[in-house]
Amino acid sequence: MKIRFVLNGETTELDVPGDRRVVDVLREDVGLTGAKESCGSGDCGACTILVDGESRLSCLMLAAQLQGRRITTIEGLGSEAQLHPIQSAFTQYGAVQCGFCIPGMVLATADLLKRNPSPSREQIRRGLGGNLCRCTGYQKIVDAVQAAASRSADHEKPLRDDK
Amino acid sequence: MKNKDKPPELQPFFDKNIAGDVVPSIGISMPRIDAYAKVTGRERYAADYYGFDMIWAGVKRAGIPHARLKSVNTQAAENLPGVIAVLTHKNISGSNRQGVIRKDQPVLVDDKVRHCGDAVALVLAEDKETLAKAIKLTSADFEPLPGVFTTETALEENAPLVHEDHPGGNVLLKASLEIGSVQSAKEHCDVLVEACFETPLVEHAYLETEAGWAQLKEDGKLEIVASTQTPFRDRMEVADALGLEPERIRMIAPYAGGAFGGKDGVTVQSLLGLAALHANGRPVKMWWSREESFIAGTKRHAARMYYRLGAKADGSLHSLDTRLYFDTGPYDHLGGVVITLALEHSGGPYRIPNVSFKGWAVYTNNPIGGAFRGFGVAQVTAAMEQMMDMLAEKLAMDPLKLRLKNAVRKGDKNCVGVTLTHSTGLVECLEAVARHPLWTERAAWKSKAGPFKRRGAGIVALMHASGYGPVVPDVANAKVELTAEGKIKVYCGVVDMGQGNAATNLQIAGSILCQNVDRIELILPDTDRTLPSGSASASRCTYTFGNALIGACETLKLRILQRAADLLMVDDCDETALIPGAVRHLPTGREIPLHRLATFMNESERTATQRFRAPTAKEIPPVGNEIRLHGFPHTLFSYGAHLVRVEVNELTGVVDVKRYLSVSDCGKIINPHVYEQQIQGAIAQGIGYALSEEVQVNEGKVLTADLATFIIPAASDVPEIESQPVEIYEPSGPYGLKGVGEIATNGPLPAIANAVADACGVRIFRSPLTPSRVLRALRERLSEGGVH
CATH class of the missing domain: 1.10.150.120 ([2Fe-2S]-binding domain)
Structure with missing residues (x-):
């Protein structure tokens, strides 16, 4: 399905299965490997991202849930030249x-x-x-x-x- | 706040984002250079390697603890669209065996399954979803065999054998040592204490599970990127197992996302190599799930330890008799080395004239026992340091004074017969604890426990060896280069799995060559680029590699200064000095930039290397050659003393760790931040070991294969930790340093057990001290009519 959301400040449109895990979308489809997968079951927090400013676990979120949201990954928070x-x-x-x-x-x-x-x-x-x-x-x-x-x-x- | 104690004072805040213009110095808390890429998510761990046209590889695990393999059924999986190959042992042309000492672990099972996590087939697929389906569709026919699941049953006569071809049967290695006479000594002891301790099987639980990426290059080279502690040894193991020339294999080891011993040896490497050989040049990725990591990865050995300790009425230790049984699971991995180090440390840092130590590493069909920070020492320290408190109680002696009375000092022989010729700061550590308010004011603090709460304080004394011991050379080869662009490249041969040695290497090179951080580049371990320098383990990384690196940097520095002196036409290079980016002639102020200087030097001249071999014990205590080969004995030890305050809830059995003090003799410190990180992190792991971590196994099957049932400490489970160094200069160390990576892991379990005993008068001989075990012990004590 087509999904439109704001990723690190940029409007992004993806065509991915709606039931694809967000951590896979970010790491494999978009190439942002900052969100880490460590347990895959919501126990560890390594895959944390911000959804409309609130922390969420991207291993427990599905692509369809990105629709219309503002997503911030670690790559969008700051750069090595300009750390948050x-x-x-x-x-x-x-x-x-x-x-x-x-x-x-x-x-x-x-x-x-x-x-x-x-x-x-x-x-x-x-x-x-x-x-x-x-x-x-x-x-x-x-x-x-x-x-x-x-x-x-x-x-x-x-x-x-x-x- | 957890209690009314004040938090440590925060240090001044550096506003600068990257301190790139700083010239490193030794002894200061420099921000770690690796932190910048890690904190922005840009660091590329092995788990972060993907790539165009990449294939996923995964493993069909046996799921049965002991069985003869009759056949592997690959057809159904092979027929699934998107499956590229399903490989079995028949696709392996090498030895199909891996192992550090004894090569007894198959890459893919050929004859027998020996634990549930054994790999039966390797599946290659276009994507993760297809891979998961194909692994499900792959099956195997087994002839189940009776298994052995405890060290007791494994040692029974006629027990099923894990390895029929092993001359020792289910005993992988028996290590023993006798000094003096324990038998006659007993008559000379005024007090004897005796106990049996059991410690659990424990998972490393690094955040980055086993991961890697491989590709067969056009020139025939097999490139493997892996989360590993041992790239150079891996290369040899993969080559042997797969039947390849080692030169054909290039191992690359990025920063690892935690390892703690669990990546000391091959995990994904041979499987990935095999996959890449069947992938038509496409890159292949393997990344174990958390569950797979629990089932197939190595663990800290579960142990059962019998202790009998005798002393004179004045508290001087006279004899110690120990028998250690370590469950090494189905493969050697490093089990023989672990039991040997356990044996060496089983009497702790004390002078004991009569000892009899025996240790068995026992094969079972449980998960694989292997290296884990502490490496056998965590187990025996748990036993010995509780024995010391039990002895103190029996002698009605202060436990700290008892330890001070028997503590090893420089020049003493330790209890395994090695003369301590290096810095030996245990007494200083114990004295620092004795002076500390957390100790001196403990009685007042204990008396303020609220209703249904009991408070206690516990202490321990620690020692931990560094390096490989007498036979296997503990060697590092450092290389440093002045590049054609006038920058410095440091070729790091030892993996940084989080402990911070890469940043320390930069600090050393920058300090000697007087170059700011921006002018230095670190080349991480890569068998094609860096030089063999051994494993990232054994509390050896900065000690051994740092010594080599200092030599290489000094050589390069002299060469740069001499060439600069020639170009400046001055006689004495003593008149020149390195400054950031240049060499300056001090009397005249003339300068030659390094990039210009570099154009006058060829590559070999711009590169310096240095080998360093760590010192070994020259004494030959009465043990067999086999035990020496497994690393006995050591000559260099770090020391420490820990103090913990706990509060026990009598209604729930919960043990709340309130405060923790660690005092360590790990020599001089190069970077205080990195030192504190190692101490604090090790203590947190030790608190988990003491209170919650236990891999539960039933008939070889792991029952706790996730982080919801195997509980590691979260932020609120760890108290404020004070970590004091006693900075005694160790002449053989780089800038006086000794190893700090492991020692603090060994303290929390016995310290907390001693504190619980101090609080409630109960001693729990089986760890972890879970609420249910504590509650049971409290109830038993009540029913025995104990004082309450």
Whole structure:
């Protein structure tokens, strides 16, 4: 079926089976491999994307559900030349090790900070509870999220969740 | 906040996105260079390789734990439109055997199925959907055989044999060591404690499941990209299994999405190689599902460990008797090496004059036991460190003082007879814990537990060897190049699976050659481009490769300075210095840019290499050659002491880990961020090992094949962790460093078990300490009329 949606700020039209998983559409049809598949069953959060600014699991979404939505993947959040403040905080605070969970973690953080601009460490830990990381022990991820939040508060500008 | 303790203070925020103009220094927390591509989603892991005209490959798994294979029925799948090939062992012209020490694992089963995850057929299809259908349509005729599913039954006389051709029967390897006399020593002990500990089978649960991509190139070269820790060894294994010349195979190892030992050896590699040989030059991708990773991937060995520890009334350890049974599953993988390292560490970091250690790695029809961060040491540390607390209790002695009394110091012989000639900072670690408020103020904290809550604190002492031991050379070969464009290329021979060694290599090269980050390029492990440098394992990566890299960089630096001095027509290259992008003649200020200098040098002159072999123990303790071949003994150890505070809910049995302190002697630190990452991440894994992680298996079938039933810690399951280094300079290490990758994994299980015992007076000998086990133990204690 023909599906029209906004992907990282650009209107996109695809002709794909409506029951194709969104993670496959993104990775295989569009070539955006930033959304990772790790469990395929909604347990880990590695495939997190933003749908109209809210975090969703692309392994549990079907292509038809993209219709008319604004989708942000990690590729649309920032670039290496122009990192999003959350991405910048993740690099500076040592939140990245193997990095396979990181795209999902960063996008989940964008959603979290939009709902709660200055979360406590415990709120961050709970807010990111759906995103598993096997490398870091989460502490530096919490540091980075706190830093991104306080930086955003300092500059009094909202975090961009998509373009 | 989890409790009223303050979070660690945040460091100043760097506004710069990429610190490309920074010249690296040793000892500073530089942002990892790999983080930028990872955080923007642009990093290409093995799982991210696709490509024009690509084929999907997948495996038909046996699904039965022990059976003779009679035939594979491929016809139905082959008839399905979109199926390119269905391959069996008959399509393999090589040995069809893989393995690091003992080559006992088939690529595709030929004679016998030995566990449910065995690969019976390899299917190639145009797309994932067709592949899944074709795998379902492929079937096999088996003659089921009785299986062995525990180490006890596997060791019984007349037990079914997993490998009929193995001289040791179901004993893959028996390792033993005797020093002094345990028998007579018993008479000399004032106190004896005895226990049996059981630790579970555990999944690595890296986020990137086993993945790879392969293509047969026009020139006949087989190119394999894989998520692996061991590209150079993989090449030899694939060549042997498939009957190819190793030179025909090119292994490429991108950043791995986690590995922790589970990618130490072949996973998808031979299967992908075989698929590519039958794909008419089209690229082939294989990516195991999470379920497949659980069923077919390697695991941390489940273990049963018998301990008897004797001491004098003053607390000095006198004798230790251990028997270790490790379930290695159906294949060697690294099971023999794991049991050997377990044996070496089974007495912990203590002086014990009389020891008798015995260990068995036992074949069963369970999932494959293999390498997993900690590598056998996690299991024995769980046992020994609980024994120390049990002994302390019996002696009515402070558990920390007991450990300090027996702790190894530099110059001592450890309990397996090796003289500790390298830095040995255990006492410093224990003393730091002893001074810490989390320890000194624990009584007040414990007394404030709320209703139906009990609080406790637990400590452990740790040691972990680094490197391969005495026989297998622990060698790295570093290569560094001044490119024609005047930049620096660092050829990394050791995989970065997340531990951060690639970024550390950049830090070392940039620091020595005084080049800013933007001027340095890392070439990741690739058998055609980088030099063999061993596996990413054994807490060896930065120790061994870093030493080689320092040598290569110093050689290149001298060559650059000498050539620059020649061009500047000055006598002494001591008057010149490398600066970012150039060499400067210091007395005159004249400069020659590196890109100009490079035009005067040919390629071989612009390249420097250096080999480094890690030191080995020179003593020969009383063990057989077989055990030495499996890595016994080591000479270089990292040390640590951990402290944990827990709160146990008496109504639910839930153990809440409140605070964690780790003090480590891992030598000097090159990048504090990377050091902390390794410590914190290892502790989180250890907390999972202690409290929730257990691969449940029934008659060889995995019952917990997803992340909903095999529970790894989420962010709120991990407390704030304080990781203090005691930075003792290790003269043999790069900038004084020792390995940090594994040691902290070994601490949480015994520390938490000791804290639970401290809180509730119950000791649970079987881990993980799940709420139901804790609750049962609390009830049993109540029914025994214990104090409550």
